[in-house]
Amino acid sequence: MEETKSPGFSEPIWVTRPRLPDLAAFAEALRPAWESGQVTNGGRLKRELEAKLAGCLEVGHCEVVANGTLALILMLEAFGLRGRKVAVPAFTFIGVIHALRWAGCEPVFCDLEAGTWQVDPKGVEVALEGGAEAILGVHLFGMSCRVAALEGLARRHGVPLLFDAAHGMGGRLNGVPLAALGDASLLSFHATKPFTTLEGGAVVTGRQEIAERVRLLSDFGFDSEDHVLFPGMNAKMNEAEAAMGLVTLPRLAEEIADRGRVAGVYREGLAGCPGLTLASLPEGLESNHAYFPIRIEAGAFGMDRGQLMAVLRGHNVFSRAYFETLGSDLPWYRDLASAQAEHLPESIRAARETLCLPMFADLPLEAAAKITAIIRVA
Numbered sequence: 001m002e003e004t005k006s007p008g009f010s011e012p013i014w015v016t017r018p019r020l021p022d023l024a025a026f027a028e029a030l031r032p033a034w035e036s037g038q039v040t041n042g043g044r045l046k047r048e049l050e051a052k053l054a055g056c057l058e059v060g061h062c063e064v065v066a067n068g069t070l071a072l073i074l075m076l077e078a079f080g081l082r083g084r085k086v087a088v089p090a091f092t093f094i095g096v097i098h099a100l101r102w103a104g105c106e107p108v109f110c111d112l113e114a115g116t117w118q119v120d121p122k123g124v125e126v127a128l129e130g131g132a133e134a135i136l137g138v139h140l141f142g143m144s145c146r147v148a149a150l151e152g153l154a155r156r157h158g159v160p161l162l163f164d165a166a167h168g169m170g171g172r173l174n175g176v177p178l179a180a181l182g183d184a185s186l187l188s189f190h191a192t193k194p195f196t197t198l199e200g201g202a203v204v205t206g207r208q209e210i211a212e213r214v215r216l217l218s219d220f221g222f223d224s225e226d227h228v229l230f231p232g233m234n235a236k237m238n239e240a241e242a243a244m245g246l247v248t249l250p251r252l253a254e255e256i257a258d259r260g261r262v263a264g265v266y267r268e269g270l271a272g273c274p275g276l277t278l279a280s281l282p283e284g285l286e287s288n289h290a291y292f293p294i295r296i297e298a299g300a301f302g303m304d305r306g307q308l309m310a311v312l313r314g315h316n317v318f319s320r321a322y323f324e325t326l327g328s329d330l331p332w333y334r335d336l337a338s339a340q341a342e343h344l345p346e347s348i349r350a351a352r353e354t355l356c357l358p359m360f361a362d363l364p365l366e367a368a369a370k371i372t373a374i375i376r377v378a
């Protein structure tokens with residue numbers, strides 16, 4: 001394959017880049033905490049952000065914490081899953097699998113479904129029949145799991161249905177915010193996400209007792225100044241992060257609309273490209289366009305995913321092979337029965353073929369169009 005003659009970019013096009021608010025607006029939002037001297041430990045801004053998030057996510061409770069990883073660990077702990085097996089997709093961010101380990105859970109790896117690129121409910125059923133006592137679905141890349149099928153499984157087996165909606169803030173399925181689905185969900189507000197508090201995360205749930213437990217667990221387990229109810233930890237969100245959230249939340253709809261325009265240019269420019277598959281969005285999904293994943297089938301495309309990344313890099317475009325590393329391949333997990341390759345053919349394929357193109361609200365549409373042209377002639 002010849003390298004394209006189309007000129008590259010003079011400045012790097014990163015895979016993502018946060019749209020940060022005006023610094024003065026951030027400082028102004030932080031001012032009340034600054035002036036009061038209470039800059040963490042359940043401050044006023046944190047509580048205000050939680051109320052606003054619960055409102056916009058249309059759910060009873062939102063407990064914000066220091067990041068999405070801690071949100072996941074605390075959510076698992078709050079559901080009493082320590083020592084239990086949890087069904088989880090093998091193809092996901094490795095931090096999800098590590099969080100299960102930190103929470104004392106054993107991952108039961110489930111394969112992906114070929115068409116949706118999300119966890120296969122059939123694999124989840126096998127995991128439940130093999131003793132898994134909870135489902136952790138992951139709404140990957142701003143798409144959504146097969147929620148109705150997972151709800152049916154959770155009901156039939158009497159297990160909690162939890163979602164990792166780290167990629168899903170602002171997305172909706174059949175009109176319902178993604179984070180409001182299931183018994184509880186976690187969100188990540190990392191700087192790479194459409195809604196950011198720089199670092200941050202949340203557990204979102206309609207169940208008051210779960211929210212209460214997450215809040216206590218995130219503050220060392222204290223339920224009063226000198227009384228400890230649980231063996232908790234420090235997962236508190238501070239007031240600077242909460243102020244950031246208060247400034248960025250009103251801008252989320254615009255952020256998603258701008259990302260949607262970038263996705264539209266990619267979809268149009270890449271449609272029908274041999275060997276390149278675009279994600280098929282589930283019916284009823286309003287995506288937040290957190291990522292733009294494509295699949296590269298080497299034989300039909302003429303080069304493999306790694307070679308395409310190198311071509312893009314040659315044009316100063318930085319794509320990412322999310323998620324190249326499967327938890328099921330790593331030393332701490334690979335001896336589990338569910339980690340064996342014969343159970344995970346679609347996950348292995350996804351790890352080999354998936355490429356995430358640059359996606360952020362400020363990516364100029366002409367740049368997105370130029371990236372599609374580079375890919376087409378690669």
Ligand SMILES: Cc1ncc(COP(=O)(O)O)c(C=O)c1O
Pocket residue numbers: 067068069070092093095096138164166167187188189190200201
């Ligand atoms: C699917 C998924 N879950 C959880 C996390 C952890 O979130 P955080 O980086 O806020 O700890 C991430 C991070 O990107 C993720 O991709």
